[in-house]
Amino acid sequence: MVRPSIVLFGDSITEEAFGEGGWGSSLANHYSRSADVVLRGYSGYNTRWAGRVAGRAVATVAGAVAAVTICFGANDAALPDRASAAQHVPVGEYRDNLRAICAMLQRRWPGVVVILVTPPPVDEDGRRRYPPYAHDYSGLPERTNAAAGVYARACVEVARQCGIRAIDIWSRMQKFPGWEKSFLRDGLHLTPRGNRVLFEEVVFALKDANLSLEALPADLPLFGDMDPDNPAKSFEDEGEWAEC
């Protein structure tokens, strides 16, 4: 039987999930014997583009998808009159796109647990220091925390309306003093500590959806459960070589 998988669908916050201390790596490590973590992150994408390609993106995923995280909004929230205007999507359209993406994934993977993740908060100072944004013609940040917050609230609202889970990482992170530099590497993308916060939230949401470590069977006998005097006993049902 194919192992269940957890698909991570999103923008750069997702594409970078296997970088240093990444939340995707931590998930893969957490579920090392029970579930596969499948990366479908597309840096720079907003929901308009993600919506267009969502069908193609999920068609590249094989196997039994048990859960999917959807994290978009950081690019949609780029301001329409600043350096990253090409990525901007109005919040009303963001809401519609997000709803359509969720519906499409639920049709494609019936019974899948969908977890919407809001964009993270923005540290405008950190963003300004980070080239090429530091050299922007206006000197003004192309993303603001207030704008990201509007999209985060829209994301939570879509989740509530659709009856699916949401992780409000925008609010959650700002509860920690010093979140700006502690959790964000360049004012937008996550540090290893920021990744840990998101990892914990995802683990909690999966547990809430009955996809905890305890709920999923471990693939093959654990070494610690074997009889040290007769470990081969654990494999008696496995047949012989010829049957492989």
Next chain:
Amino acid sequence: MVRPSIVLFGDSITEEAFGEGGWGSSLANHYSRSADVVLRGYSGYNTRWAGRVAGRAVATVAGAVAAVTICFGANDAALPDRASAAQHVPVGEYRDNLRAICAMLQRRWPGVVVILVTPPPVDEDGRRRYPPYAHDYSGLPERTNAAAGVYARACVEVARQCGIRAIDIWSRMQKFPGWEKSFLRDGLHLTPRGNRVLFEEVVFALKDANLSLEALPADLPLFGDMDPDNPAKSFEDEGEWAEC
């Protein structure tokens, strides 16, 4: 079309591949837009047990497997008269088991690129300091570097005979001064720096097998390749929402 995948099959050196700085995480990050990295690591397993369950283990993998790394031997090489005797497998049987595992995977996934990875070297001092081995009745290490070397050479020999690729991480690591503490956490398992050495070797072997980053198509348009004045142009072939 399903993304190609790279399966990591092995013992704890593999099961831990998504731990801190792990070689599996680095691979997943490296191939973030082009291949899936699938973990099938079974801590404590030797080739005798892995051989028994290999059929079941690969049956849990969905999709199009392009390559598989096989890393066993660290447990087979545990000394037969010390604390980890239950894991010991004589080197002749290790060789036969490894050959049978390779043949089985090649039958299951025709055309798959197989990469055999030797066990890492052993730092006996580090091993002794690491509980519970420090409190062994004899005070003697249950693994030695010389014994691991015998299995590493057997692994390389099997690869040569079968005409498949091998990564001799046992020899490679010992070329670095201070490898004992720099690459091994507890005398046996990899530190983040040790993981980096293995990651580089795997990337090199995959490149040699025409599975480099350049050789594999990126999944969906890269943001950097989009026309900043008309990014939507990159998605013109994607059809409309209704078609998803």
